[in-house]
Amino acid sequence: MAMGYRLDRYGRQVPVGLSARQTDFSELPVIDLAPMFGSDPEAKRAMAQALRSACIEVGFFYLKNHGVPQPIIDQAFAASAEFFALPYAEKMEIEQTRTPGYPGYTPMQEESGDAKSRKRQEGFNMNLELPLDDPYVTSRRPFFEPNSWPRRPAGFRDTLLTYFGEMRNLGQKLLGGFALALDLPEGYFQPMITKPITMMRVNHYPPQEDQASDDEDIGNGAHTDFECFTILAQQKGITALQVVNGKGEWISVPPIPGTFVINIADQMERWTNDLFSSTMHRVLNKNAMDRTSIAFFFGSDDDIVMSPLPNCVPEGEAPKYPPIRAGDYVLGRVDNAYEGNLKKKLA
Ligand code: OGA
Ligand code: NI
Numbered sequence: 001m002a003m004g005y006r007l008d009r010y011g012r013q014v015p016v017g018l019s020a021r022q023t024d025f026s027e028l029p030v031i032d033l034a035p036m037f038g039s040d041p042e043a044k045r046a047m048a049q050a051l052r053s054a055c056i057e058v059g060f061f062y063l064k065n066h067g068v069p070q071p072i073i074d075q076a077f078a079a080s081a082e083f084f085a086l087p088y089a090e091k092m093e094i095e096q097t098r099t100p101g102y103p104g105y106t107p108m109q110e111e112s113g114d115a116k117s118r119k120r121q122e123g124f125n126m127n128l129e130l131p132l133d134d135p136y137v138t139s140r141r142p143f144f145e146p147n148s149w150p151r152r153p154a155g156f157r158d159t160l161l162t163y164f165g166e167m168r169n170l171g172q173k174l175l176g177g178f179a180l181a182l183d184l185p186e187g188y189f190q191p192m193i194t195k196p197i198t199m200m201r202v203n204h205y206p207p208q209e210d211q212a213s214d215d216e217d218i219g220n221g222a223h224t225d226f227e228c229f230t231i232l233a234q235q236k237g238i239t240a241l242q243v244v245n246g247k248g249e250w251i252s253v254p255p256i257p258g259t260f261v262i263n264i265a266d267q268m269e270r271w272t273n274d275l276f277s278s279t280m281h282r283v284l285n286k287n288a289m290d291r292t293s294i295a296f297f298f299g300s301d302d303d304i305v306m307s308p309l310p311n312c313v314p315e316g317e318a319p320k321y322p323p324i325r326a327g328d329y330v331l332g333r334v335d336n337a338y339e340g341n342l343k344k345k346l347a
Contacts (some may be wrong), residue, residue, distance in 0.1 A: 005248070014222040014280065015248045016215055027251055027327065028243070029054040030259065030275075034065040048180035055181060055264050055272075059279030062096055062259040063231075067173070068166045070258070073233055076202075082153035083124060084204040094148040096125060101145030103127050108206070120219040120285070124150075124202045128168075128195070129161055136195065140287050142331050143197045143302065163294070164200055164283035167231055171198070171298035174229070184309055189300070197227060197299035198331055204292050205240060205285040208302050212284070219283035224266035226333040227299035232261040234278065235292045236238075240285040250282070266333055267299055273308035273320050302327025339340050 005013040032053055035043035042293040055059040083091070088111045096104035107114070108122040126147045130137050136144040149157045172193060205219035212218050219240065234241065234255035241253040241261065253261060269278035285291045300306070306326050308319035 006347055008222060012224075012280070014249065015244060017250075027245075028060050028062055028261075029227060030062040030064055030256070031262075032065050033063055033067070033173065033177065036177050037067060043185075044116070046178060048177060051177050052181040054176070055276040055340065056161075057277075057337055058217050058243075059264045059277030060253070061262055062256050063174070063262050064256075064259045066170055066260055068128075068170055071158075072087060072163055073164055075159050076233070076294055077235060077292055079153055079159040080124070080157045080202045080204070080294065083150060083202075084290075084292070085123065085236070086150070086152060090152070091122075091150065094150050099145065099148050100140065101142065103145055104148040105150075107117075118219075119217065120205060120208055121283070125202050126160065128198045129164070142266065142327065143199065153320065160200070160202075160296075162295070164198075167200065167296040167298070168196075168198060170231060170260075171196075171229070171296070174231075175298070177270070178229075178276075182275075182307070182309060187236055190347050192300045192304045195301055196329065197302050199227075199297045201295045201297075202234075202292065203295065204282070204289055204290065205283060207288050208285050209288065215282075219285050222280050222282045223337070224269075224278045224280055225263060225295075225297060226330050226337075227265050227297045228268040228271070229265055229298055230263050231293040231296040231298065232263070234261060237289045238285070238287050238289060239282050240287065240291050242282050242284060244280045253281075264326075265297065267306070267326065269328060270324075270329070271309060271312075273312040275312045299327045302330070304330070 004016040006016050029050065031054060032047065037045040088107070091105045092107065094105045096106050098104060104123050104125060106123045106125065109119045114130045127143060127145055129147055130144060132146060134323065137146060175189045175193065176186040178185050208218065215221060236255060237256065239252050239254040242250040243253055245251050264276045264278050266278045268276050304326050305323050306329065307323040308321055313319045
C-alpha cells in the first residue's frame with residue numbers, strides 16, 4: 001500500500017497516519033558498549049563496525065552494557081513521577097517562560113489553556129548545571145542558563161544531577177565509539193566536549209485513549225533531535241516511541257530492560273556530511289497507563305567550528321555544508337522548532 005506523506009515545518013516528508021507496525025525489537029540493532037570499557041582493540045573494532053552500520057542504516061539503536069547503575073536510573077524515574085504528581089500551581093512556580101532559555105517546567109495545554117502547549121505531554125527541562133558565577137552563565141550564553149529547580153520532591157535536584165552526570169560520562173564514552181565508527185582515533189572528539197551543550201528533558205505522557213484528531217495531536221509529533229545524539233531512558237513495560245524506517249513505516253520501539261535507546265541527531269548528521277542518519281521519531285502513548293521518559297541531548301562545545309568530517313566527504317566531492325559554529329547551528333534549529341520564541345526570549 002502506498003504511504004502518504006505531508007511536509008512538516010522544516011519541509012521534511014512525514015509519513016501520515018497513526019498506525020505503527022509492531023515489530024520484533026530486533027528490528028532496531030542492539031549495540032553492546034562493553035568493549036569501550038576494555039582494552040581489546042579487536043573487540044572495539046567489531047563494535048565500531050556494528051555501530052557504523054546502525055548509524056548509517058537506522059540512526060537508532062538500543063545500547064546495552066552501558067555502565068550506568070540501574071538504581072540511578074530508577075531513582076531518576078521515581079523522582080520524576082513525584083514531581084509530575086505535584087499540584088499544577090506548584091509546578092507552575094518554575095514554568096519555563098519565567099526564566100531565560102530552556103530550563104523549567106512545560107505544562108500540558110489542558111491545564112494551562114495555552115494553545116501553544118501540548119495536550120499530551122508535560123515536561124521538566126534542564127541544562128548543564130554550572131556555578132552561577134561561571135562566565136558562561138554570567139554572560140548569558142544560550143544553552144547555559146541556570147536551571148530552575150522545584151521546591152519538592154526532596155532530593156529531586158540531587159537525583160537528577162546524579163543521573164545527568166552519568167549521562168554526560170556515557171555520552172563521552174559513546175562519542176569515542178562514534179569516532180571509531182568513523183575511522184577516527186577514539187579520542188578525536190574529546191577536546192570538543194569540554195563544556196558541551198547538553199540538555200535533558202523528563203517527559204510525562206498521559207494515556208491517550210481517545211482518538212487523536214491528527215498526527216500532531218499526540219505526545220510528541222514527528223521530529224528529529226537537534227544535537228549530536230540522544231540517550232533515551234524509557235519507562236519499563238510501556239511502548240510509545242515510534243521510529244520511521246526506510247520504507248516510511250512507523251516502527252514501535254518497546255523498552256528492553258537494561259538498555260537505553262540512542263538516536264543520531266541533526267548536528268551529527270551534518271557533521272558526518274549526512275553519512276549518519278538523524279531519523280524521525282514520535283511518541284504516542286496508547287497504553288492505559290501514564291508514561292515517563294528521560295531524554296538526554298548530547299552536543300559539542302558551543303564554540304567549535306564544525307565542518308563536515310573529511311573522511312565523510314567522498315573523493316572529488318565538495319562537502320554538503322559550509323563550516324558553522326556549533327552553538328549557532330543548534331540555536332538555529334531550536335529556534336526554528338520553537339517558532340522564534342527562544343531567540344526572542346534570549347534577546
Ligand atoms: C524527545 C523524544 C522520545 C520519548 O524528547 O525528543 O523524542 O520516548 N522523546 O519520550
Ligand atoms: Ni526526539
